[in-house]
Amino acid sequence: MQSRRPAARTGRPRSAAADAAILAATREALVELGWSKLTLSDVATRAGVAKTTLYRRWAGKNELVVDAVAELFDELELPDRGSLAADIEGVVLQFAAILDRPEAKSGLMAVVAESTRDDALRARIRTSIVDRQKRLVMEGRVRAQKRGELPGDNDPAQAARSADLIFDMVAGAVVHRTLVSARPADEAWVRDLTRLLVLGLAGAARAS
């Protein structure tokens, strides 16, 4: 999660409790203050930790917030609800629920914005957050193929392109709905989204 140190074997080991306290304090501060007013001094105080301890483990605000937010997405999973549409609805609702929490709202978009000028940060976001979700898309696709809801992949490259597209559309739609349009991604909306998507996929399967 944080910078790997190459096997320091002597000296006092780092407190494991501090990490958890810091990440929790970060989320708490995100809720209360939002990204732009969050300060590392404040986080350190909340965590009952010195500023130096914090800087020893994270390079700065961006990295810290990525890790703090990433933990929120660990709870995402893909339950088997019996059909492609139901599976999608389930996972999208989970995603929307996470994104509706203020610590995710405030933090996630901000680090994405920062990542437009910081490749290392973008890589960290991808590793810690995005790829974790994309895995769900792949699993859902395989599961739907087993069920016969989607055709098998004749062309693997085409399959990857399709997965990327679906992922951008679904994740993008939820984010846009939640943050830009500022309206809730509730069950009705998710049902409409899923319906449009599944119909599109079905049409594409017929056409190909």
Added chain:
Amino acid sequence: MQSRRPAARTGRPRSAAADAAILAATREALVELGWSKLTLSDVATRAGVAKTTLYRRWAGKNELVVDAVAELFDELELPDRGSLAADIEGVVLQFAAILDRPEAKSGLMAVVAESTRDDALRARIRTSIVDRQKRLVMEGRVRAQKRGELPGDNDPAQAARSADLIFDMVAGAVVHRTLVSARPADEAWVRDLTRLLVLGLAGAARAS
């Protein structure tokens, strides 16, 4: 664009040139420095204007950047390319091109992130940027209905919901592709996106 003052007729009038210079300087600074390293002092210097002049017209960094970025979207338009799919492709490519510019990338997501904690800012974003694009969706819908590509609106409320959904999906997908996935929203990708969407709409029209 900035706060309207109710017709002050006495005293020296505000320099109109300064507004343009400031917004241009803001975009320039966004390109070079990105959102988080952009400072109002620097913008003022670039614009050849005093910091106080800047604060007299905008409440802060957020408001300024919204206005600076909003001007980028003024060039969006919906050319008639003969079919719904072609129209969508055309406008999405325009949107993607704007979003690919560094001043838009850096600035837009940052103010969206800020807006999660600032209702006035969100309203400003909506007025200055979002609604301008949504108008294109409405126009495209009407045009497609005239062509017979889409059924007429039996239920206006349902039509609005549908337009909102499409807008969130398309805009969200482009944003997610560009900023999160960090891959270009090029013609091939846009064609795939459009195809999936049009098939979905067609399927929905059949089903209803």
Added chain:
Amino acid sequence: MQSRRPAARTGRPRSAAADAAILAATREALVELGWSKLTLSDVATRAGVAKTTLYRRWAGKNELVVDAVAELFDELELPDRGSLAADIEGVVLQFAAILDRPEAKSGLMAVVAESTRDDALRARIRTSIVDRQKRLVMEGRVRAQKRGELPGDNDPAQAARSADLIFDMVAGAVVHRTLVSARPADEAWVRDLTRLLVLGLAGAARAS
């Protein structure tokens, strides 16, 4: 009092009332705010006058305050109380009373401090304020000589030196008492001061 303009005969003449209003407003602001927090904008507002009008007549804060304070000293006079000691006591009490007013306290020392680095300002202070008081010393001396309380001036240069010394001692003592020691220059104190001074002068007269 203010900068002399050499007979402008065309255009709208300057409002004479404005001068008085500005100086009164300056004293009022001195009372309320003190020297360092007094601003020319505020003075202009109080006087119901534009800032430009103020700058057209005074070069800056220092000059304005000198003139505003100088008017306070116009009321000083040397009443004939029948003896040197009584005359001194009378005028010193008057001086102490003026110096006790907050607009004098705040303003006078500040401009004196400024004048250590500004010869023109020092000259203005001397002309407008100091020499007006020193005249009283000279008058008192002559009057005492007429009464036979002091010997005539055999040596005019020595007489001038003596007058200067007395002036510095008396004025300096009152200022120091009032501002530095921050205790009132009341009747008892003035009587002690006068007694010491008159005894000294008498001793000097005997010794020469």
Added chain:
Amino acid sequence: MQSRRPAARTGRPRSAAADAAILAATREALVELGWSKLTLSDVATRAGVAKTTLYRRWAGKNELVVDAVAELFDELELPDRGSLAADIEGVVLQFAAILDRPEAKSGLMAVVAESTRDDALRARIRTSIVDRQKRLVMEGRVRAQKRGELPGDNDPAQAARSADLIFDMVAGAVVHRTLVSARPADEAWVRDLTRLLVLGLAGAARAS
């Protein structure tokens, strides 16, 4: 000299060198710029210190200048020259020499002016500067009494009043001579001042 903190034993200790550098830089800036153009930013730069360091130790310009000027008066002492008159002359010349230095001229009167509206500042001036000098008056008085030049104190309250008066007269005269009259408090002038004072004191002793 600055605010006493009650023995903080944790954290990085304050640099002692910084204090000296800041006070020296303040005096240097007073010489070059005078009180009103002295800025704390400039002082910080001269001292090779961050502005925050300066504000951490002094509340503002006034407090800083008081301390910077106070150090100048540390060199004052009362040498035993054998007679009351000679002792007075000696110490007055020292005082005049200090007051003639531009950093004292510029700074001292300004803070006195400010102190008319700031009781804490006046107390600081009194503690750091005034009382240090007044001690010299008391010592001189005792020494003269031992020599038989002045009568013993029958009435202690009267003695204190007398000492206060002498102090205000002498210090006030030197200040007035130097700053208001703007003429040097040289040996001849100091001799005249001392003579008048000693004659007055002698007369008072005879009369009582």
Added chain:
DNA sequence: CCTTAAGCGAGACGGTACGTCAAGTCTTGCG
């Protein structure tokens, strides 16, 4: 068990930007 190297808290440090304020100038339109 005892050295020893790192972790740790506290908080001072040099910086940079903030948003505000006052100084003094300039630009309007009105009288």
Added chain:
DNA sequence: CGCAAGACTTGACGTACCGTCTCGCTTAAGG
């Protein structure tokens, strides 16, 4: 041309965080 109004440039203000540093103390592993 005087004047009121108010926008303008300039530059200092005092504050807040940044990320680094210097202390003195604590803590575990390894000799």
